[in-house]
Amino acid sequence: MEIALWFLAIIFVIIFVVVLILVWSRYSELKAKELKKKGLGHDIREQQKSFRVLLQGLMNDHLIAAPHKQGLSMLINNYFVYQPINDINVGHFNELYNTLVKSIGKLRDAPHSNKVNIAVAFHELALELPINTSDYSAHFYLDIAPMLAVQLENRVDELIVQQEQMASSASYVEEEEEEEILHTSDSFQPDTMEVKPPEERKVTLVTREHMSIR
Known part of the structure; x- marks a missing residue:
């Protein structure tokens, strides 16, 4: 009987x-996920803050207006309003963020005289974005936002090429005009009066006086 009780006690222990091990393991797993989620959330907030700083710089340079800045900020700030923070969604967020930042970098690196024209691409994007926060749904970020980001990058590249071609054409026209002016200057020969040496003028004068005396 005692052996049976000891056996049951051992089984119970x-x-x-x-x-206890399973519960602790599950608790540790949940704790690790929570810490990871907090870390991801911190990284996301830092990226959102950095994006707002970039947009503020564009507005300070008079490349985008305040309403456009607000709309573009919502594109990044509202990403996780209706979506959970997990590895898949964070991966999609990073792709969108990197594409937008890349386009901003191309705008900032463009020649100063071209920036205003290239910034048109950001105005066009801002006009296509939803106004209401409720429209920034998972469907929007999965299907529409990536397309808009790629469209922005392509539009920026297109405008950069256009500005470079216009600058090249203007430079070519200026060179042609300069060559034409130089050619005209070289071919122009002003009329000059033939001036006789003093000796010839003196002889002519004496001859005329001699003829008048005769």
């Missing part, structure tokens, strides 16, 4: 230890 083993079961208790196994359950």
Whole structure:
């Protein structure tokens, strides 16, 4: 009887230890996920802050207006309003963020005289974005936002090429005009009066006086 009780006690202890290990393992797993989620959330907030700083710089340079800045900020700030923070969504967020930042970098690196014209691409994007926060849904960020970001990058590249071609054409026209002016200057020969040496003028004068005396 005592052996049976000892056996049951040992079984009970083993079961208790196994359950305790499972509970602790599950708790540790949940704790790790929570810490990871907090870390991802911190990184996301830093990226959102950095994006707002970039947009503020564009507005300070008079490349985008305040309403456009607000709309573009919502594109990044509202990403996780209706979506959970997980590895998949964070991956999609980073792709969108990097594409937008890349386009902003191309605008900032463009020649100063071209920036206003290239910034038109950001105005066009801002006009296509939803106004209401509720419209920034998971569907929007999965299907529409990536397309708009790629469209922005392509539009920026297109405008950069256009500005470079216009600058090249203007430079070519200026060179042609300069060559034409130089050619005209070289071919122009002003009329000059033939001036006789003093000796010839003196002889002519004496001859005329001699003829008048005769």
